[in-house]
Amino acid sequence: MVDADGQLFTIEGIAAALIMLATVFIVVNTTSVYTPGDTHVNDMQLDVIGSDALKMLNTPENGTVGKSPLVIMVESNDREGFNKSFTAILNNRSGAQPDTIQFDADITYMVNFGPQKGTMNTTNFSNSPRGVLYGGEHAVHTSQWIIIDNWNATGSNNVFPEQCGSSSINCAGKHAAVVDVYLWRD
Numbered sequence: 254m255v256d257a258d259g260q261l262f263t264i265e266g267i268a269a270a271l272i273m274l275a276t277v278f279i280v281v282n283t284t285s286v287y288t289p290g291d292t293h294v295n296d297m298q299l300d301v302i303g304s305d306a307l308k309m310l311n312t313p314e315n316g317t318v319g320k321s322p323l324v325i326m327v328e329s330n331d332r333e334g335f336n337k338s339f340t341a342i343l344n345n346r347s348g349a350q351p352d353t354i355q356f357d358a359d360i361t362y363m364v365n366f367g368p369q370k371g372t373m374n375t376t377n378f379s380n381s382p383r384g385v386l387y388g389g390e391h392a393v394h395t396s397q398w399i400i401i402d403n404w405n406a407t408g409s410n411n412v413f414p415e416q417c418g419s420s421s422i423n424c425a426g427k428h429a430a431v432v433d434v435y436l437w438r439d
Contacts, residue, residue: 306342307397362430
């Protein structure tokens with residue numbers, strides 16, 4: 254027969270085994286191994302880079318009140334200026350080689366006049382040099398709201414010529430638009 258001391262040692266051994274099993278379970282479940290299939294970290298980084306680049310372009314020069322370079326580029330339909338500025342910001346890094354981020358930028362806006370009033374339109378604004386998105390790349394989306402003062406400020410050379418080209422349509426006034434950018438690494 255086993256006395257009280259033997260029973261106590263048995264209960265203590267079972268409790269210690271359960272504690273060790275729980276510890277092993279917790280340690281194994283909290284260990285993370287990142288594989289090349291875990292692209293969410295790269296996607297978040299690419300999204301932040303693109304969002305910051307758009308915010309930098311949408312900030313007026315020297316922090317003064319006025320139009321930002323992004324608004325000026327959209328109003329004057331300066332696609333090459335946007336391409337050059339946005340590419341320089343995106344691919345700037347401290348290493349010897351620049352980054353290889355590619356993009357496709359569109360402008361989405363609501364038509365406030367004419368027969369299409371109340372509809373949403375999207376106009377392609379700019380692409381990076383290799384700005385064709387094939388099926389293999391994983392793209393992320395970022396956007397920035399802008400306020401355009403006068404769509405017809407430059408006569409027939411504006412972002413939305415199909416709506417503002419007619420002299421019977423007045424495109425003056427403030428209009429909201431969204432600059433949508435898809436980004437991917439080449």
